[in-house]
Amino acid sequence: MICFAIATDYLNRRTKKMTKEEIKELYSMRDILQRYGLPQPNRAGFICCPFHKEKTASMKIYKKDFHCFGCSAHGDIFTFVQLMDGISFKEAFNLLGGETDNSFSTRLKIYHAQKEREQKRKIEEKLKRKRDLNCELIRFYQKCLDRAEPLTDAWTDAYNALQYQEYLWEVLNDPNECYEVIKQLR
Numbered sequence: 718m719i720c721f722a723i724a725t726d727y728l729n730r731r732t733k734k735m736t737k738e739e740i741k742e743l744y745s746m747r748d749i750l751q752r753y754g755l756p757q758p759n760r761a762g763f764i765c766c767p768f769h770k771e772k773t774a775s776m777k778i779y780k781k782d783f784h785c786f787g788c789s790a791h792g793d794i795f796t797f798v799q800l801m802d803g804i805s806f807k808e809a810f811n812l813l814g815g816e817t818d819n820s821f822s823t824r825l826k827i828y829h830a831q832k833e834r835e836q837k838r839k840i841e842e843k844l845k846r847k848r849d850l851n852c853e854l855i856r857f858y859q860k861c862l863d864r865a866e867p868l869t870d871a872w873t874d875a876y877n878a879l880q881y882q883e884y885l886w887e888v889l890n891d892p893n894e895c896y897e898v899i900k901q902l903r
């Protein structure tokens with residue numbers, strides 16, 4: 718009998734539309750992070766903010782809320798889902814169990830947001846590879862310059878190559894110029 722009661726309760730939970738409070742009761746921020754395959758918070762309770770580019774974690778994860786000290790993104794589990802999937806509050810609410818929303822437009826929005834995130838990640842990776850290679854080449858040509866007899870052909874070649882890599886460094890590390898490079902990477 719007890720088993721039956723538990724099963725019924727479970728089924729009700731599954732099929733019943735939940736209120737905002739019930740949903741908040743059910744999911745913690747950690748559950749939501751897991752939902753998106755994001756890493757769990759570090760010991761201090763921070764993660765790298767998924768809404769702005771950063772290397773050191775500046776988004777504080779509380780039990781039911783989050784706050785980014787880098788870009789000021791802030792809110793509860795619903796806000797997080799909204800920002801991640803580019804959807805409205807109502808859609809986020811439905812998605813988390815408010816009511817079964819399997820509408821095409823919601824699925825499409827989520828699909829686009831996922832693609833967007835994927836593309837952003839790929840571009841970041843490409844950019845990082847370009848920066849690494851650039852730094853390596855700068856070191857390489859500097860060494861060549863040090864070793865070559867000044868004003869010889871070898872020296873001039875190394876000098877020109879170094880000039881170009883230094884120019885590239887400026888471009889790759891300037892957020893505005895970088896945007897142009899990113900467009901080419903797309």
Ligand SMILES: [Zn+2]
Pocket residue numbers: 766767768769776785786787788789790
């Ligand atoms: Zn942020």
